[in-house]
Amino acid sequence: MIFLRILIVILAILMIAYTCIAKEIRILSPKPGSTILNRTAQVHLILAIKGNGQNQIKVKKENEIIEPFGIWKKNNTYYSHFVLKLNRGKNIYRIEPTEEEFYLNYKPLRSLLMVKTDDPSVFFFHREGLSPQECNLCHTDKIPEDVEITPVPYGPFDPKCVSCHKSLIPENFRKHSPAANWLCKFCHEEKGMIRIYSGNPRDLCIRCHVNAKEFYKKIYVHGPVGTGDCTSCHNPHASPYQFQLLADKKGDVCIICHKDKDKFVHQKPNIIVHKVLTQSGCIVCHSPHATDYQYQLYTGPINQLCTSCHINYRGLKRGHPIRSHPVVGPKDPLRKGKRFGCSSCHNPHGSQYHFLLIGEIKGGRVCQKCHPY
Incomplete structure (x- = not known):
């Protein structure tokens, strides 16, 4: 009789636990196994969670437990957002408590010349389009309430960029004019797609910085200028330093x-x-x-x-x-x-x-x- 009671209690606990654990967890971004190219050693992880227990979902890397920085609910699905720290090479993560493992490769981005936009193993969030359909449930054309910006009367202003990428342009930083006005497509639109420019960065920069053409008439040209990678020294978005230097x-x-x-x-x-x-x-x-x-x-x-x-x-x-x-x-x-x-x-x-x-x-x-x- 005692054994039966214990068994009933155990079954009850398991039933309660089952109702509190998510039924389905999907990784929306980035694609597991992909290569991350970034100047900063981190990437955003987005999980789509069906069912309950969204507050119990954590990510573990070695002995570090990573908590979500935000959870949003849309259409009976919870979307948990994490910031994952990266080390050079292979990074292995585990989703708790399901113990599902995935990995990401990290290569620090020093020069845009090393970016191979046609390499399928490299993660580009906008590779297939502006954003996944599920992301558009929250990331709309509405300017976020915590951002003060007046759209300029010209150029390809797109408020969808603001909600994800506002951390690129801190308020007290010196800003590159297109980035400051959220005219992202001036530099990031190519053949109707949002992407990193696939040509030589120099060709993109001198469309506005026309005086830079004079550099190539000189006898001695600084290496980054000669190769055309202006972003070796300048941050194309914003920086705390003059001229958006790194x-x-x-x-x-x-x-x-x-x-x-x-x-x-x-x-x-x-x-x-x-x-x-x-x-x-x-x-x-x-x-x-x-x-x-x-x-x-x-x-x-x-x-x-x-x-x-x-x-x-x-x-x-x-x-x-x-x-x-x-x-x-x-x-x-x-x-x-x-x-x-x-x-x-x-x-x-x-x-x-x-x-x-x-x-x-x-x-x-x-x-x-x-x-x-």
Whole structure:
């Protein structure tokens, strides 16, 4: 009799649990097994849940439990939205309590040139159309109440973009004009579809930034400009930095690629940094786009650039650091193929030695690099 009562209680608990657990869970987005290309290491997961128990549905990654940031109900279906953090490579997730597993591959997006829009393994939310029909139940043409925006009287304004992508354009950020006015289709509409531009990004940018055509007439062109990927340095939507740069223009944006200059930009211990670099940044001497001088210097040769600030040495050919020492010459004894100039003895970025010298001045050690005793 006791055994029968226990069995009845267990069955009752199971019946209650069954009524509280979702009958069907579908992954609306992204497609399991797909590759995520993104600058930020995260992606939104959307689950469609039939039945009850929507509050019990969680996502687990290793030992981390991920809660939904929002649940909305439409036509007897609950739509749970999650933000999944991504690590480079394969990421395995499990939906709790059903224990259904799925995985996503993550490749950090550094350049739009690496995007293959025709690769079916790469996830594009808008690949088949503007959005899945179910999403349109909530994401309508109505501007969200928490967004203040006045539609401009021109261009392809589409409020549907706002409800999903408003996090791309924080209110206090510096905004790219098309993004600020939600004219997304200026850049993202191609052959009637919403997508990432499949051509060279340069061709898209110079439709408005027509002055950029002049860069390609210069002799020395910065690598990202030469390849046409403006988004290597600029965020096409919004950024907290001037010119929508990916990082501060004083140098942080440059060392994303030029990592060997990090010790100067962030002034590592025992390094004396050229003050113009710490105060104003790389672009005081270098054009971030293109010039007619090596290293994209604004003027050339190097002595001419240096003496634009160090005016006491302007026009000097001999007499520094001692009376007969040359300041300019056709050959640099230490750097094959380069002219002799200021940078033959001084590092223009920084040095562990006084006066940004390439060696210790005491005992004439810097001199011995060219004049061995």
